[in-house]
């Protein structure tokens with residue numbers, strides 16, 4: 001849980017400018033903290049609501065300052081920018097603002113896309129409402145496309161970039177009762193593989209992470225029957241933590257993870273499909 005994190009032994013993101021969507025809470029928030037602890041100089045939090053972002057930014061700043069103590073050289077700066085990832089114009093303007101106003105030399109080194117929704121679950125496919133399907137696809141798929149499209153010009157300019165998209169094991173195996181969500185996460189993996197190939201010669205990697213159950217608000221809001229179904233599939237017989245996802249993202253977002261792109265890493269306590 002929050003605050004139980006150890007100071008990482010490495011500083012793999014020293015001096016980087018990192019952007020994390022869905023960072024007001026949950027997995028995105030845990031990722032933002034880890035990137036900061038790994039030495040990022042600027043961490044931009046993107047989410048829907050400015051008040052939530054302001055609170056998250058000051059909370060992270062406090063936690064990270066406490067954890068780093070007198071270790072390390074500089075403290076990261078957190079910025080919270082409200083932006084609905086489904087709004088392509090807004091996403092583009094937000095990336096431009098980050099490059100022009102919050103970053104030195106217009107750099108955006110890392111984009112982690114954790115903004116996502118699960119929609120209604122524990123519903124069979126013949127009962128899924130079209131509206132729910134469109135909503136989940138819009139945020140989880142188009143949102144990630146919008147982020148890639150907006151950040152890639154900056155990454156191409158600097159001939160370097162790390163894009164990490166949060167998919168789900170549901171996208172690989174399919175979760176019964178979660179048609180829209182599973183479909184959207186499979187699409188994220190397909191998108192990630194494509195982007196990885198297209199920019200393979202440009203110093204830009206694009207990878208995905210497929211977590212199993214992490215006890216965030218998203219999961220707390222789901223019917224207990226659905227959560228039980230997902231949890232029982234995990235060989236380690238426990239849920240993952242946001243810290244465990246943050247640790248994997250820190251590696252994938254680092255400079256040293258240079259020879260892996262278009263790949264989807266599982267963080268699932270052993271639940272996997274080839």
Ligand code: NAD
Nearest residue numbers: 022026027047048084085115116168211213214216217218
């Ligand atoms: P969460 O609901 O706690 O956090 C998601 C955040 O995304 C929220 O702060 C929300 O406001 C934000 N968001 C939603 N729609 C947005 C939009 N249109 N624009 C900007 N921000 C938006 O969920 P979480 O569990 O932290 O999930 C984070 C990611 O991890 C999601 O993509 C989710 O699908 C994925 N994931 C979660 C689990 C899990 O068990 N929690 C498992 C696998 C994958």
